[in-house]
Amino acid sequence: MQPLxxxxxxxxxxxxxxxxxxxxxxxxxxxxxxxxQLLAYAVPLAVLPSSIWRLPAVLDDGIGPGEQAYIVFLSIxxxxxxxxxxxxxxxxxxxxxxxxxxxxxxxxxTRATVITSATAATILTxxxxxxxxxxxxxxTIRGDALPANSPGEAGGWETAWFYVCYAPLILWGPxxxxxxxxxxxxxxxxxxx
Numbered sequence: 669m670q671p672l673x674x675x676x677x678x679x680x681x682x683x684x685x686x687x688x689x690x691x692x693x694x695x696x697x698x699x700x701x702x703x704x705q706l707l708a709y710a711v712p713l714a715v716l717p718s719s720i721w722r723l724p725a726v727l728d729d730g731i732g733p734g735e736q737a738y739i740v741f742l743s744i745x746x747x748x749x750x751x752x753x754x755x756x757x758x759x760x761x762x763x764x765x766x767x768x769x770x771x772x773x774x775x776x777x778t779r780a781t782v783i784t785s786a787t788a789a790t791i792l793t794x795x796x797x798x799x800x801x802x803x804x805x806x807x808t809i810r811g812d813a814l815p816a817n818s819p820g821e822a823g824g825w826e827t828a829w830f831y832v833c834y835a836p837l838i839l840w841g842p843x844x845x846x847x848x849x850x851x852x853x854x855x856x857x858x859x860x861x
Contacts, residue, residue, distance in 0.1 A: 693758060700757045704850045711753035711843050714836040719743035721833035749788075753844055756785065756851040778855040785848040793841030800838060 696705045722743050726736045755761030761781065764771040798809060806814055806821075814821050819830035 693760065694754060695759065696757045697759045697762055699854045700850075704847065705757055707843050708754050708757040708847055711840060711847070712747060712750040714839045714843065715746050715750035717833040718837050719746050721830065750840065753847055756781075756847040761851070762855065778852070781855075782848055782852045785844060785851065789841050789845035789848055791841070792844060796838045796841060 694709070696708075720743070722739050725731060726739050731739075762776055764774050764776060766772040802809055803814075803820055808814060820827055822830070
């Protein structure tokens with residue numbers, strides 16, 4: 669008895685659901701240049717170090733369950749929001765995916781996407797710039813002195829590690845701005861979009 673052709677190597681003919689979902693979520697749509705594609709992939713990677721840096725705080729004995737949940741939630745939310753930058757180059761940023769009820773298959777409004785992305789890019793750029801300036805000055809955003817338990821005040825390798833993990837966040841806003849402009853230029857606009 670001869671084995672079925674697909675039984676020899678089932679992954680060669682039929683990739684798993686996760687792999688298929690990953691590929692379709694990251695696959696750029698027509699008209700996206702390679703540099704813009706790389707910039708889109710850089711956004712979640714720029715956010716990842718700060719998200720990972722926060723997670724060991726969950727194991728700290730002085731933090732309650734609510735704060736632990738908040739830290740985990742903030743890290744996951746940051747990565748999820750950063751991943752939306754890939755929508756500016758992918759098919760799901762132009763046509764709603766079929767798993768979204770009521771919207772599946774409909775065109776994503778260009779103007780709404782651009783306004784939302786441009787607003788986010790502006791807020792992220794100004795926010796990280798303000799945070800950078802206040803960190804250099806050694807103050808909080810309100811102008812108070814940084815508390816002694818601030819990561820930037822710890823000294824030694826802890827402070828260096830904090831800066832290494834949070835420095836890439838400075839790129840999030842500007843990268844999102846470039847991706848937004850590229851999305852705007854690539855997408856056709858109509859009066860209703």
